[in-house]
Amino acid sequence: MKPARKQRLILIGLMVIGAGLATAFALKSFNENLMYFFSTTDVVEGKAPKETLFRLGGMVIKGSVERPNDGLMVRFKLSDFSKEVTVEYTGILPDLFREGQGIVANGRLNPQGVFVAEEVLAKHDENYMPPEVKGSLKNQPQPDKGQ
């Protein structure tokens, strides 16, 4: 390879590496802000903001959804498989909202530690399969997560 070309190639390589490093540091320092939601553990441990709006994500615990006064108000528990937070929401829920499904709610904590949501978004999982396959999977024993 001619020296001039080699020099240009090295220069380009350095430029790409430099841009990569700069971005990596920038993303690292803004890591908290890039999180779209707080987990329920963050809320229980007091890492979530107290007064302001924030987003809370987690899985709706099976059997926890209730409508206390027959209105549009729904109360349910969210979990990240370690800590739980109670959520209250008044309004129409998205199609995919159901027990055992991941959701992201936007709202704030009230003094009792209940998360009062103003908006609820459903998070769908990365699995796609026909209903029959889902039915037969349910009948099989679940494999261990650790494997």
Place this chain on the structure above:
Amino acid sequence: MFLIPDPVGRFFHRMASPPHFYAFTERLMPWLVSLFVLLTVAGLYGGLYLAPADYQQGDSYRIIYIHVPSAWMSLFIYVVMAIAGAIGLVWRIKLAEIVAISSAPVGASFTFIALVTGSLWGKPMWGTWWVWDARLTSELILLFLYLGVIGLYGAIDDKRTASRAVAILALVGVVNIPVIHYSVEWWNTLHQGPTVTKMDKPSIHVSMLIPLLLMALSFKFYYLIALLQRTRTELLLRERNAQWVKTMILGSKQ
């Protein structure tokens, strides 16, 4: 250059010469178009008709057959554009410069399609058209990068200087590609994690996966067709005073 067999090396060397490239791609085009049509028909028939409905999303998930291949293409084309730009910068090959700039509008279109179909999918499933999560935001930045490349190229009159400027912009923007791909793993996002491109087996049923891969392949061919057509036009424009263009045009008139 010892690892590349001689005929392959010769082929690429010939391809870098504009007259050869122009003649060769003209003969290639009908084959590419028929393959593209075949793959698209098979992919759409498989995806919209043969594939079963999803256990959770019903028939709405079928937008995946446009959304996911477009999103893949938006990343793939960007990488091709950056590599072509780098080759143009280092070896000053005219054809590489033209391939880089000809990729930009195609890539921008695929990015736009991925964003729009994603938005249409998000409304019924998530309950919102748009959120500023890491995946959606980084994909939007990709669209702006493409638009930046197109704008910068148009703003500089001397096209060889413009190509060099554009290549540098494209190379700096490459950093966004892994960010888009890994955004759903590095941060909490509303967008779900990867389905097909993860280490263990894909979490999509095989009857749904095959049409998806067919569509992905068909989009690759579409890109190739669009890229070659754009490259040929750009080549004629840049080489309008060259002898081979004159002979070709005058030769066909006689």
